[in-house]
Amino acid sequence: FETKYTVVSRRVQDQQGDVATAVEEAAVGFRSIKSFGRREHSQAKFAERTETLYNTSIEKVRLSARFWTFLEIVPNISLVIVLLLGALAVGSGPLTPGTLVAFIILMLQLIWPIQALGVILAMAQEAMTAADRVQEIFDTESAVQGGDRELEQPRGHLRLEGVGFCFPDSDELVLHDCDLEVLPGETLAIVGATGSGKTALTGLVPRLYDVTAGRVTIDGVDVRELTLPCLRTVVATAFEEPTLFSMSARENVALGRPDASDEDVAAAIETAQAGFVYELPWGLDTRIGEQGMSLSGGQRQRLALARAVLAKPRILVLDDTLSSLDVHTEALVEHALRRVLADSTGIVVAHRASTVMLADKVALLDGGTITNVGTHHELLESVPTYRELLAADADTDDELAALEGQSVPG
């Protein structure tokens, strides 16, 4: 009984988890579901899962009912037997009626605790399977373990030496033999087709993933030797799909530096051109709805940018953070970002020529490795692939450069 009950109650708990996941997915993705007219489909999926859960639960109830019948019947049958044999014994002499009554009372008193023990055992069984589920999560080793070195005065000298990388659950190499050097204070743009591994590459610096070959160093120290808190104060990233939390706008911006002063927060917001937060109903104290759904894509990106800038990292990674901004806002942000990037090392993933203009040099990521490094104009002139990637933007690029008052050779 015990093993069977354990198996079934574990299955019930897993299926409850499935149902909860389906509900959460449907709630978060309700816009996509509605706009593609998939309501029936997602309803059917929910119904299917609840039905499986229902069936397993019934199976569980059936099992425990059997156990209960057993727990009820056995003591009662023994009571009948004791009464019968006792009555016979009293009739034929060896037992006095008093002893029989005393014995039966004792027995009745014992039945309840034994039944209660059964309940407790069943409950313990369930608690144990639940604890197993939690333990499975706690027991998962973190793939990234920090080292024990600290950088006293990080300068932000970043090097990639023969870096290769593949995602843990696949054996396809996303990156191989990447060599790159970014000097302190320099800004490097990474350009590459969609899916070429730009996000993967930037994730290697703060050790969101670990390299599978070669090494990444900051100021000559392998990032795997640094403590994680140290590494992550040195590097800050603004992601392409920023996550905002349901807290106030100020808390969202100050995520990486909760003790930041009001002036610092204001300066970061200014840099990211995220002034729109002051126009929210309660200004900076407005609670950003769940996952920032109440903000536009570009607004979310600017908040994420302000967050990264406020952390004042030595190495600032911007993973296509300006992609949702209109050209005018982008130019304003870039103008402000130049000041920030002037004294920290920058890695900027860029899809547009206008973003590339932020950088001192550009690295082209093609076929999983860095094929060319040079200035924007060098690459534009000498590398056809680069030209194709940014061709559509060439005009905007010139206009922007003109806007910024720079002269464009060629």
Ligand SMILES: Nc1ncnc2c1ncn2[C@@H]1O[C@H](COP(=O)(O)OP(=O)(O)OP(=O)(O)O)[C@@H](O)[C@H]1O
């Ligand atoms: N968690 C993952 N597990 C396995 N493969 C992944 C994972 N994440 C990304 N990939 C694969 O790795 C490759 C590189 O992805 P990456 O996100 O780095 O591309 P990207 O250059 O940033 O693209 P984009 O310009 O669209 O942001 C892609 O082919 C992608 O399918």
Ligand SMILES: [Mg+2]
């Ligand atoms: Mg990406």
